[in-house]
Amino acid sequence: xxxxxxxxxxxxxxxxxxxxxxxxxxxxxxxxxxxxxxxxxxxxxxxxxxxxxxxxxxxxxxxxxxxxxxxxxxxxxxxxxxxxxxxxxxxxxxxxx
Numbered sequence: 226x227x228x229x230x231x232x233x234x235x236x237x238x239x240x241x242x243x244x245x246x247x248x249x250x251x252x253x254x255x256x257x258x259x260x261x262x263x264x265x266x267x268x269x270x271x272x273x274x275x276x277x278x279x280x281x282x283x284x285x286x287x288x289x290x291x292x293x294x295x296x297x298x299x300x301x302x303x304x305x306x307x308x309x310x311x312x313x314x315x316x317x318x319x320x321x322x
Contacts, residue, residue, distance in 0.1 A: 246282045254291070270295060 251271070252259045263280070265271040272286040 244284050246284050246287050248280060248282075251282065251287060 248259050248262045248266075252262045255262070262271065266273045266275070266280050266282070271282065272290050273280045273282040275281075
């Protein structure tokens, strides 16, 4: 049996799990389907890291993306995609208008 208070325990602690967001959480916040969230992750529109079949989305990265509508404030480019400069509405038209 696992005890979250055991300092010798390996694996994610409760605080670490609270720092991540699930695909259903994001889908609910954006009022879109889970498949749309997966497509946004695959296209690099949403910040996330693929680990095998799972997506890891940190709460901080998602909330930063949400506040800026996926745009970096200084350059006004979508996060992680400088090739979107020629099409500034691509990637945010789905949820940020």
